[in-house]
Each structure stands twice: as structure tokens, then as C-alpha cells.
Amino acid sequence: MVRSPVHIAALIAASLACSAHADELVPYTIVGDSIPQSLTGAPGDAARGRALVLARTTTCILCHSGPFPETRFQGDLxxxxxxxxxxxxxxxxxxxxxxxxxxxxxxxxPSYYRNDGLVRVGRNFAGKPILSAAEIEDIVAFLATLRD
Amino acid sequence: MPTTRRQFLSLAGGVTVAGTIPIVTLRPLEATPAMLTTAIRNVVGEAPIRTGRVKLDIPPLVENGNTVPMTVSVASPMTAADYVKSIHVFNEKNPQPNIGNFYLNPASGRAQVSTRIRLADTQKVVAIARLSDDTFWQVMADIVVTLAACTEEMN
Amino acid sequence: MIFWRAIAAAILLVTAPALLAGEIPPDARRSGYSFMGPDTRAMQDDDTSNPGMLFVLDGEALWSKKTGDAGKACADCHGDARSGMKGVAARYPAFDKALARPVTLDQRINLCRANHQQATPLPYESRDLLALSAYVAHQSRGISIAAGDDPQLKPFVDQGRDLFMQREGQLNLACTNCHDDNFDKRLAGAPITQAQPTGYPLYRLEWQTLGSIERRLRSCMSGVRAQAYDYGSPELVALELYLMSRARGLPMETPAVRP
Amino acid sequence: MPALINVPAKAKRGDIIEIRTLTSHIMETGFRHTADGRLVPRDIITSFTCRYNGTEIFRADLFPAIAANPYLSFFTVAKESGKFEFEWMGDNGYCSTASASITVE
Structure with missing residues (x-):
């Protein structure tokens, strides 16, 4: 599963070049308890990430709370x-x-970037991850700014 | 905040928790404060509106905006000389600012009306009473509407 | 001493209904009613303002209305529902010998229509089916749920339990993840209940109408982005059966009101 | 359509009594669209009237912001035995009536 960064970069480049099938996930390399490389090869946008965390459609805010004074309903699961x-x-x-x-x-x-090993996924979601690689990167960029 | 706004009564539930397939098209359905003012002026005309005498009982935190219990009462002796002619209820952010008009008379005995209303979002509700001397009295309340965490897709 | 304790333990094991891991003990079981605010409770409590009672009223009229080629009304066989139907819904879904599987109250109504009234089946979630089912279930209001006791139901209860524990959908969540492990917490602003089916069919403010437990289950499935089972499918029946057996002892509330 | 009417069966002359009504109606707002973008036409009850022995004692104009299965509660002074008549009128020629009687002592 561990691939060389060069190989991954090549794969990302390839997928961008031929606009790979939407259902295909960008491969990633796990090092220890981390994924060091951006899934998109670029840093995410923290402002977009904040909006995504607060959007009920991404589901974060249904379970989590956070420093979002303007959002009335936050989860506590x-x-x-x-x-x-x-x-x-x-x-x-x-x-x-x-x-x-x-x-x-x-x-x-949920595993937000996964499209296999799931049971009875709804028609409209089958084969797709919950979030795209770009959305993951935006959210990562935002969460990294949440410092006490 | 279009991402958190619920649609005004999505058809048979509307979207999933994921907001996946909008069954009902999202439109700028919100009434504007100007529409609220116009609706009120249509009833009140140019008369001044004073605050007081009217009481609006509505849960400050609503569990579902589709059915919100509401009671309006007016402090009035309800005699032939001094009674409430009508009660008018308005909202700020539904597609239409009017909720209901209720017409009373001295034989009502008590100036109090209850009904159940729809609130598309967290917003203000205004109740205005017209007394027999043609003065207008109002009360305003801010209502927080809980959004359903899971709604269903239309089948 | 140890000997007696062992015996006492053994007796406990035999007499107490086996509680499976993660299940809510009987004395901690709570109706969805207890998770609601005072205004929604008030709406349910007063029969003259409970909108579900409009359907019960409809059901009462349908109960004595002759229908189908046989020209028979429910009342022609069952008599007065207020006595004859008392406690019945608290035991549903029940095992049907001829079909060798459990049937829901909705399915029983349609079986009666087919076999005794020679009438066409009422579609799921149709006003008439909800009204009849609400009228029948209303006769059990206040009676403790006692579904799932029939030993013939065991494999179906087990199937329902497996489905309750099964993670599914794009969000990969099982019913148990919320309703056994996280009740009383809040999903965004909304409290998570124990999923005790005490008041079906019930008036959901979100729906602005009466709906069946199957509709509710399907909407949860959509919530986790799973493909919902069809109305009347063996899976939904098994889930309903498991939920009703899981709610044993709680009083029926039909027609309940829920957000 | 069925309606649930709650009027006290008996009252003393001069008592202020509460009248509650609940009626079945979808109250389709006219602001919703189907998935293919068509507007679902408005279908609501627009007015409610209560008469007490023929005299109008309460009237309401209803808008799409009134919840489905409209509930209304209001008051009147019990002055004589007789009949309350209720009338709901709405879009597409909708009309529904109900009545309840009271004994006033």
C-alpha cells in the first residue's frame, strides 16, 4: 500500500490529465497515523473548509460542535x-x-474518502466518496487553523 | 445562509440528511423586511402602532417549523365599549408575510386565538391587534426553528 | 453461600429475558414522547387538538363501512373495535400461520380485505390504510407492547436485530449506533431518541400527516444514504418486529405526535 | 373531510367558553416545486367562520403559513342554548361544514 511519493504524484498528474472517472479515488500513502501528502497535490482553502464544516450536507456539524458562534444547532455526538x-x-x-x-x-x-466495502449505498451515492479530495483538503486546511 | 436554510416545506420531506437530491427547487423564497412592512401597512394603514397589550405565546425553540403552536391574546375587557376588533399575525421570512387575520367582537368574551403555523426558518413573528377605538398594538417574538437532522427523499 | 449465589444467578439467567449486548434494559426504555418539548407533548395529549385523531375518526367510519365484492365491513366480523381490537396492535407484527411469516397490522388489514371482503389492497401510506390502522392501534392506547413473544417469530426477530445492528449506506451507520449508543445526545439540534415504536401510525410534524413506521424507517435509511427497503419488504417487517419486541412493556400511544 | 370540534356540551349563561376546531386539509402552500421544476398549485383553506345560532361570532382569513390540518381555538360568551355552525372555505371551491350544540342554563 505504501507507494513512493513520486509514483503518487505521477498518478495524480495522470488523473488530472485524462480527467479520470469521477468514482475513482486519488491514491494516497499512509505514513504512521497520517497522510502527509495533500490528496490534490495542493493546499486546501481554509475559508471554503469552514463553510463545508458548517454545511449540514457534509454532515460534520450534525455530530460535532466547534467555535462557530453563528451556527445554532451543533451536534454533541x-x-x-x-x-x-x-x-x-x-x-x-x-x-x-x-x-x-x-x-x-x-x-x-464515517470514512469520508472511501467508496468500497459499504452496504446498500443509496443509488445516488454508490461508488462515490462522501467528500471529494478537494473538499477533504479544504476541511483539513480549516481544521488545522483551529488553535486554542 | 442558503446552505443551512430549509426550503419552505419541501415536498414529502425533501432532501436527505445529505441534502442530496433537492426534490424541490431552491428559490429565493424568503419574504423581505419590506414585504413584512407592506403587509402590515396594508392592514394598519398610516396609523401608529404601539407596543404592548398583545401577548404572543409561541415556543422560543420550535421542534419542527412545519407545525408551530401559537396563541395570541390581548388585554381587553371585551365590552361593547372597549373590545378587540381583530388580530393580525405576520412573519418575517416565509415566502409570504401574512399568517392569519382573526376577527372578534364583544361577544367573544376573551380576546385570545390559538392556531398552528409554519415557519420556514428562524425568524420574527409579529402580532398586531386592532382595538375598537381603532388603535393598533403589537408584540414581536423571535422564534428559533430547529432544522430536522434527517428528512426523507421523496419516493 | 457461594452455592446459593450460583443458584440465584442461575435463576436470574433463566427468568430474566436475555438482554443482548448493547440493548437498553427494560427500566431504561423511554418513549420518543419523553424526548419532546412541552408544546409537542401537549399536541399529543389532548385528543381534541391531536391532528392524528382526524385519521382515527376516519378509521372509525371505515371500520363499519361495507366494502369489496363480499359487501362486508370490518365490524361485520370483528364487532365493536373498542372491545374486539383492544390490545391487538400491541402484539403486532404477529405470526401468520398460512404465510409462515410475520405480518404487520397494515398487512393484516389488507389480508382481511383480500380474504374476507374481496376488496383490493389499500396502498401503503394511503389515507384509508393509515386511518384503519390508526383506528385499530388507537384501541390499544395505554396497553403495554407485547410483540415478538410467539416462539415462531424468533428467527424474524433475530433477522430484525441483525438489520438494526448492520451498518449501511454511504455514511456506514447502523440504527444501533444512534439509538442504542447515543440516545439523549443531539444530532445537530435534534435529540436522538431510543427508536421505540410506541405510537405508530403517528403524526409527524415534519410530514404534516400521519405515517407508518415503515415510512419512518425508510427516512432513517435515506438519512444514512442507504437504499431504503421497499414498503412491505421482509426486511422492514423484521425491523418493525424487532423494534416492537425491543419496546416490550412500553405503553402504546397511537396516534402519537412527533417532531 | 372530518373535523374535530370541541365545544362544551353545557355552560352557564354568561360563561366564557373555548371552542376548538381541527379539520383535515393539506394546506398546500403554492410555493413548492416538484423535482422537475413545476410549481405545485396552491390549495389552502382561505377562510373560516363560526356562527352561533346564526350570528357570526368569529371569522379568520388563513394564509399558506397556516399548518396542514388547520387548528383554531377561540372564545365566546355562552348566551343561549343552540347550535354552533362552522364553515371552512378555500381554493378550488373547497367548502366544508360542521356543527355542535350547547345547552346553556
């Missing part, structure tokens, strides 16, 4: 996101978004 950037590096946050079940098989946090 999962840890408060305040200080997430202190607790985790961007690389660690990336893997936790991509596949949190890797750390705890029983977690209720």
Missing part, C-alpha cells in the same frame, strides 16, 4: 472541534477524515 489544530497535524487530520475507522473500527465517524 463527537468531540468539539475547538483546538483540533493543536491536537493534530494537517497530515493526521487528513487520515482522520479519509478513514477514521482505521483508528477505531467501532467509530461512528
Amino acid at each position: 463527537a468531540p468539539d472541534l475547538t483546538g483540533a489544530g493543536n491536537r493534530w497535524s494537517a497530515s493526521q487530520l487528513r487520515l482522520r477524515l479519509v478513514d477514521a475507522s482505521r483508528f477505531n473500527a467501532e467509530t461512528i465517524m
Whole structure:
């Protein structure tokens, strides 16, 4: 599973070049408890990431709360996101978004960048990850800014 | 905040938790404060509106905006000489600012009306009473509407 | 001493209904009613303002209306529902010998229509089916749920339990993840309940109408972005059966009101 | 369409009594669209009237912001035995009536 960064870069380049099938995930390399490389090869946009975290469609805010005074309804099923950037590096946050079940098989946090091994996925979602690589990067960039 | 706004009554539920397939097209359905003012002026005309005498009972935190219990009452002796002629209820952000007009008379005995309303979003509700001396009295309330975490797709 | 303790433990094991891991013990089981605010409770509590009662009223009229080629009304066989139907819904879904599987109250109504009234089946979620089912279930209001006791139902209860525990959909969540492990917490602003089906069919403010437990289950499935099972499918029946057996002891509330 | 009417069966002359009504109606707002973009036409109850022995004692104009299955509660002074008549009128020629009687002592 561990591939050389060069190989990954090549794959990303290839997928950009021929606009790979939407259902295909960008391959990534896990190092320790992290994914060091950006899934898109570029840093995400923290402002877009903040909007994504607050959008109910991405589901973050349904379970998590955080330093979002303008958002009235936040979940309390999962840890408060305040200080997430202190607790985790961007690389660690990336893997936790991509596949949190890797750390705890029983977690209720969905694997946001995964499209296999799932049961009865709805017609409109089949074969797709919950978030795109770019959305993951935006959210990672935002969470990394959450420092106490 | 278009991303968090619920549609005004999505058809048979509307979108999933994911906001996947909007069953109902998203449109700028929100009434503007100007529309609210116009709706009020249509009833009140140029008369001044004073604050007081009217009471609006509505849960400050609504569990579902599709059915919100509401009671309006007015402090009035309800005698032939001094009674409430009508009660008018308005909202700020539904597609249309009017909610209901209720016409009373001295034989009502008590100036109080209850109904259930729809609130498309967290917003202000205004209740105005017209007394028999043609003065207008109002009360305003801010209502927080909880958005359903999971709604269903239309089948 | 140890001997007696062992016996006491053994007796406990035999007499107490086996509680499976992660299940809510009987004395901690709570109706969705207890998760609601005072205004929604008030709407349910007063029969003259509970909008579900409009459907019960409809159902009462349908109960004695002759229908189908046989020209028979429910009342012609069952008599007065207020006595004859008392407690019935609290035992549903029930095992049907001829079909060798559990049937829901909705399915029982349609079986009666087919077999005794020679009438066409009422579609799922149609006003008439909801009204009849609400009228029948209303006769059990206040009676403790006692579904799933029939030993013939065991494999179907187990199937329902497996489905309840099965992660599914793009969000990869099982019913149990929320309703056993996280009730009383909040999903965004909304409290998570224990998913006790005490009041079906019920008036959901979100729907602005009465709906069946199958509709509710399907909407949860859509919520986790799973392909919902069809109305009347063995899976939905098994889930309903498991949920009703999981709610044993809680009183029926039909027609309940829920956000 | 069925309606649930709640009027006290008996009252003393001069008592202020509460009248509650609940009626079945979809109250389609006219602001919703189907998936293919068509507007779902408005279908609401637009007015409600209550008469007490023929005299109008309460009237309401209803708008799309009134919830489905409209509920209305209001008050009147019990002055004589007789009949309350209720009338709901709405879009597409909708008209529905109900009545309830009261004994006033």
C-alpha cells in the first residue's frame, strides 16, 4: 500500500490529465497515523473548509460542535472541534477524515474518502466518496487553523 | 445562509440528511423586511402602532417549523365599549408575510386565538391587534426553528 | 453461600429475558414522547387538538363501512373495535400461520380485505390504510407492547436485530449506533431518541400527516444514504418486529405526535 | 373531510367558553416545486367562520403559513342554548361544514 511519493504524484498528474472517472479515488500513502501528502497535490482553502464544516450536507456539524458562534444547532455526538489544530497535524487530520475507522473500527465517524466495502449505498451515492479530495483538503486546511 | 436554510416545506420531506437530491427547487423564497412592512401597512394603514397589550405565546425553540403552536391574546375587557376588533399575525421570512387575520367582537368574551403555523426558518413573528377605538398594538417574538437532522427523499 | 449465589444467578439467567449486548434494559426504555418539548407533548395529549385523531375518526367510519365484492365491513366480523381490537396492535407484527411469516397490522388489514371482503389492497401510506390502522392501534392506547413473544417469530426477530445492528449506506451507520449508543445526545439540534415504536401510525410534524413506521424507517435509511427497503419488504417487517419486541412493556400511544 | 370540534356540551349563561376546531386539509402552500421544476398549485383553506345560532361570532382569513390540518381555538360568551355552525372555505371551491350544540342554563 505504501507507494513512493513520486509514483503518487505521477498518478495524480495522470488523473488530472485524462480527467479520470469521477468514482475513482486519488491514491494516497499512509505514513504512521497520517497522510502527509495533500490528496490534490495542493493546499486546501481554509475559508471554503469552514463553510463545508458548517454545511449540514457534509454532515460534520450534525455530530460535532466547534467555535462557530453563528451556527445554532451543533451536534454533541463527537468531540468539539475547538483546538483540533493543536491536537493534530494537517497530515493526521487528513487520515482522520479519509478513514477514521482505521483508528477505531467501532467509530461512528464515517470514512469520508472511501467508496468500497459499504452496504446498500443509496443509488445516488454508490461508488462515490462522501467528500471529494478537494473538499477533504479544504476541511483539513480549516481544521488545522483551529488553535486554542 | 442558503446552505443551512430549509426550503419552505419541501415536498414529502425533501432532501436527505445529505441534502442530496433537492426534490424541490431552491428559490429565493424568503419574504423581505419590506414585504413584512407592506403587509402590515396594508392592514394598519398610516396609523401608529404601539407596543404592548398583545401577548404572543409561541415556543422560543420550535421542534419542527412545519407545525408551530401559537396563541395570541390581548388585554381587553371585551365590552361593547372597549373590545378587540381583530388580530393580525405576520412573519418575517416565509415566502409570504401574512399568517392569519382573526376577527372578534364583544361577544367573544376573551380576546385570545390559538392556531398552528409554519415557519420556514428562524425568524420574527409579529402580532398586531386592532382595538375598537381603532388603535393598533403589537408584540414581536423571535422564534428559533430547529432544522430536522434527517428528512426523507421523496419516493 | 457461594452455592446459593450460583443458584440465584442461575435463576436470574433463566427468568430474566436475555438482554443482548448493547440493548437498553427494560427500566431504561423511554418513549420518543419523553424526548419532546412541552408544546409537542401537549399536541399529543389532548385528543381534541391531536391532528392524528382526524385519521382515527376516519378509521372509525371505515371500520363499519361495507366494502369489496363480499359487501362486508370490518365490524361485520370483528364487532365493536373498542372491545374486539383492544390490545391487538400491541402484539403486532404477529405470526401468520398460512404465510409462515410475520405480518404487520397494515398487512393484516389488507389480508382481511383480500380474504374476507374481496376488496383490493389499500396502498401503503394511503389515507384509508393509515386511518384503519390508526383506528385499530388507537384501541390499544395505554396497553403495554407485547410483540415478538410467539416462539415462531424468533428467527424474524433475530433477522430484525441483525438489520438494526448492520451498518449501511454511504455514511456506514447502523440504527444501533444512534439509538442504542447515543440516545439523549443531539444530532445537530435534534435529540436522538431510543427508536421505540410506541405510537405508530403517528403524526409527524415534519410530514404534516400521519405515517407508518415503515415510512419512518425508510427516512432513517435515506438519512444514512442507504437504499431504503421497499414498503412491505421482509426486511422492514423484521425491523418493525424487532423494534416492537425491543419496546416490550412500553405503553402504546397511537396516534402519537412527533417532531 | 372530518373535523374535530370541541365545544362544551353545557355552560352557564354568561360563561366564557373555548371552542376548538381541527379539520383535515393539506394546506398546500403554492410555493413548492416538484423535482422537475413545476410549481405545485396552491390549495389552502382561505377562510373560516363560526356562527352561533346564526350570528357570526368569529371569522379568520388563513394564509399558506397556516399548518396542514388547520387548528383554531377561540372564545365566546355562552348566551343561549343552540347550535354552533362552522364553515371552512378555500381554493378550488373547497367548502366544508360542521356543527355542535350547547345547552346553556
